[in-house]
Amino acid sequence: MKSGEAAVKQAEEKQSAEKPTGRARGIDRVIALMEHLHDRRAPTRIADIARDTGTPRSTMYELVNTLVEARWLELRDGDGTVYFGPAMHYYGSDYLDSVDLIRKARVEVAHIAETVGETAQFCTLDGDKYLVVLNEPGRRMFRISSEIGIKVPIPWTASGRLLVDHLDAEEIRRFIPSEDFTLPDGRRIAEDEFLEDMRRARTQGYVRTTALVDRFTTCLAAPVRDPSGRCIATICFVVPADTTEEAQQVMIDTLKASAERLSPGR
Amino acid sequence: MKSGEAAVKQAEEKQSAEKPTGRARGIDRVIALMEHLHDRRAPTRIADIARDTGTPRSTMYELVNTLVEARWLELRDGDGTVYFGPAMHYYGSDYLDSVDLIRKARVEVAHIAETVGETAQFCTLDGDKYLVVLNEPGRRMFRISSEIGIKVPIPWTASGRLLVDHLDAEEIRRFIPSEDFTLPDGRRIAEDEFLEDMRRARTQGYVRTTALVDRFTTCLAAPVRDPSGRCIATICFVVPADTTEEAQQVMIDTLKASAERLSPGR
DNA sequence: ACCGTTTGTCCGAAATATCGGACGTCGGTC
DNA sequence: GACCGACGTCCGATATTTCGGACAAACGGT
Structure with a gap:
């Protein structure tokens, strides 16, 4: 509940606006996940991301594992939070140079x-x-x-x-x-x-x-x-x-x- | 055929090593796509990315459209090439600051x-x-x-x-x-x-x-x-x-x- | 003008990735 | 020590996304 209210509402709006059904593509979930981390600007627990983006918990765990392996995300601190990983920096540098x-x-x-x-x-x-x-x-x-x-x-x-x-x-x-x-x-x-x-x-x-x-x-x-x-x-x-x-x-x-x-x- | 040979071989290896079947998750295709762009370090045509990563053309078009909309990728020049978009820079900056x-x-x-x-x-x-x-x-x-x-x-x-x-x-x-x-x-x-x-x-x-x-x-x-x-x-x-x-x-x-x-x- | 190549879109089929829910653990609280 | 909530994993079913191939348009070389 620490940053919940507004975010939850936003997630629900998104869900009703873009996804009449509950099911979504992994890539769309990932985009929502990254946007959420960018908005929060802080390492965030997986369960919180799932709740605030309207993603099922099991799906979020699955995706996070994939992304951590690709270095898009990093597990932080040892508490169960994740945040952006080095791959984002490399891709971002490529963009700046281009x-x-x-x-x-x-x-x-x-x-x-x-x-x-x-x-x-x-x-x-x-x-x-x-x-x-x-x-x-x-x-x-x-x-x-x-x-x-x-x-x-x-x-x-x-x-x-x-x-x-x-x-x-x-x-x-x-x-x-x-x-x-x-x-x-x-x-x-x-x-x-x-x-x-x-x-x-x-x-x-x-x-x-x-x-x-x-x-x-x-x-x-x-x-x-x-x-x-x-x-x-x-x-x-x-x-x-x-x-x-x-x-x-x-x-x-x-x-x-x-x-x-x-x-x-x- | 301009940058093909080695890359094709690599893609096939990847396909046989990681994907016994032809079908893959969108997220895995996207990860391969981004890695490929990072390796090439240059705006690349969609069809080339598809060929070099072993992704079906129709799938790649679909994914690229999604990613362009999310600003992860950008269409360049007017010729049909794509490269990293501003979102990567934002996420990369968040990583550096963290x-x-x-x-x-x-x-x-x-x-x-x-x-x-x-x-x-x-x-x-x-x-x-x-x-x-x-x-x-x-x-x-x-x-x-x-x-x-x-x-x-x-x-x-x-x-x-x-x-x-x-x-x-x-x-x-x-x-x-x-x-x-x-x-x-x-x-x-x-x-x-x-x-x-x-x-x-x-x-x-x-x-x-x-x-x-x-x-x-x-x-x-x-x-x-x-x-x-x-x-x-x-x-x-x-x-x-x-x-x-x-x-x-x-x-x-x-x-x-x-x-x-x-x-x-x- | 002709033809081969490339680009981008569309479609139906089916393989499968997502989802919901159950389960075992762990830590803190009363 | 019993209870509660959160964490992370696992599993089977099915709604859906991926895929292959077909197609039209644009391109470019001869």
């Missing part, structure tokens, strides 16, 4: 995180959500948890203001779900305020947001644009809100230079 | 690659093979191809001489397959030469090899040891063989310091 822009972004992100010493990220859109693709922690050792692969509402982020800047007011309204303008603490971002942020960002060539999802954090982001000028990704810093203005200006210049280098055909 | 030593090693490898400007790696054993876990390309832009997740015979590497240094001569002979002492160019490494390398490495606290698998490359490696003194991983540089001795000494000191920081309980 995408030209990401491969270049890795170099930039690593470089600016090291030289500036702050957490740097490379972000894109995934559907109507914002997504961190690369994250390099910087020298500060706090906030270890990577948000890689976690989808976030566009208005919650600095980068989001750049990633949709090819849309007009009406398109924005249709593209971004209305509820995404509500921050985790319940505050709501006014749409015209968001549009104004976008306008300023376009002229300035960067975005700064402070205390948006987190009261003590400032985000600085610069756009990576394709030859047509459309923002296809962003590169950004995540820094404490009390960072001096001079330091932030240096970071902004750094970001702009990196973003320019990453923009294809320029 | 393993304490690897998470720390990422910081070290990124740091020394950036400051020294040469390719740095973090390596371990996987069974009786050597394995690159982390690879940070350094400033030189040559040799982009990452070897992450590729298994290599232990004697071909500098790190290998550290990773087995808890074994005596007899144990080495039993642990490392005899054919692994033959280099890719056909030369053979004498066993006592290998043992002498190990001995020297243990006293010096690092290994240097030159022109081992590649005539123009030098590898420098330092051991990460557990509290009992056993080498559980290595951190290393891959540099041009004509790098000056002074520069190499700096790198060796850098590696030793990093390896020390990574060694648990010290």
Whole structure:
């Protein structure tokens, strides 16, 4: 019951929506299993995975055994929990190396995180959500948890203001779900305020947001644009809100230079 | 027919060894598919994957569609090739973050690659093979191809001489397959030469090899040891063989310091 | 224009993988 | 020491997924 309620409901919805019958293919069970682990972001007991994904216990044990053998999963700790295994890392690395822009972004992100010493990220859109693709922690050792692969509402982020800047007011309204303008603490971002942020960002060539999802954090982001000028990704810093203005200006210049280098055909 | 011969044979062996019957579970087909993509390290046409893994064409199409939908795979280019998709990266990142030593090693490898400007790696054993876990390309832009997740015979590497240094001569002979002492160019490494390398490495606290698998490359490696003194991983540089001795000494000191920081309980 | 090859989809049959439930163990609690 | 819940394994039945082959479309070389 520790993380149950919502997940169970979700699983049941999934089951009724996608599977009128109780029986499913192993591969679909495995996909649900991996997605569940990614959402939980923690080693999880097999029985819990089975319950939360709506998979029969005996089936889940069978599948987990197969996946552990393939190194897709690993048994952890000795208590009966499982989590992702090394094979996922290998396949993920292959993916990163196979995408030209990401491969270049890795170099930039690593470089600016090291030289500036702050957490740097490379972000894109995934559907109507914002997504961190690369994250390099910087020298500060706090906030270890990577948000890689976690989808976030566009208005919650600095980068989001750049990633949709090819849309007009009406398109924005249709593209971004209305509820995404509500921050985790319940505050709501006014749409015209968001549009104004976008306008300023376009002229300035960067975005700064402070205390948006987190009261003590400032985000600085610069756009990576394709030859047509459309923002296809962003590169950004995540820094404490009390960072001096001079330091932030240096970071902004750094970001702009990196973003320019990453923009294809320029 | 372009990459067929050996792969077909391999697939048939696999089929006869693991599957007396023609029919297999979807999940096993998927595992074979992913392994095949990892071995090829390139976007591959569906029909080729089917042939080389011994999977019926219709089955492979069905599975690929499912996996593309889950973002495990991606259709590439517009020609009918597929390769790993973003989900693999997310799951791989979760794995890296979940393993304490690897998470720390990422910081070290990124740091020394950036400051020294040469390719740095973090390596371990996987069974009786050597394995690159982390690879940070350094400033030189040559040799982009990452070897992450590729298994290599232990004697071909500098790190290998550290990773087995808890074994005596007899144990080495039993642990490392005899054919692994033959280099890719056909030369053979004498066993006592290998043992002498190990001995020297243990006293010096690092290994240097030159022109081992590649005539123009030098590898420098330092051991990460557990509290009992056993080498559980290595951190290393891959540099041009004509790098000056002074520069190499700096790198060796850098590696030793990093390896020390990574060694648990010290 | 012709023909051989490759691609992707569709279908029915049957081999079998999934499922539910039972069973033995283990550890903690009262 | 008896009870309870969770863990992991095993087994037989059947609903279903895999498989082979057929087919149309696209391609490309001659």
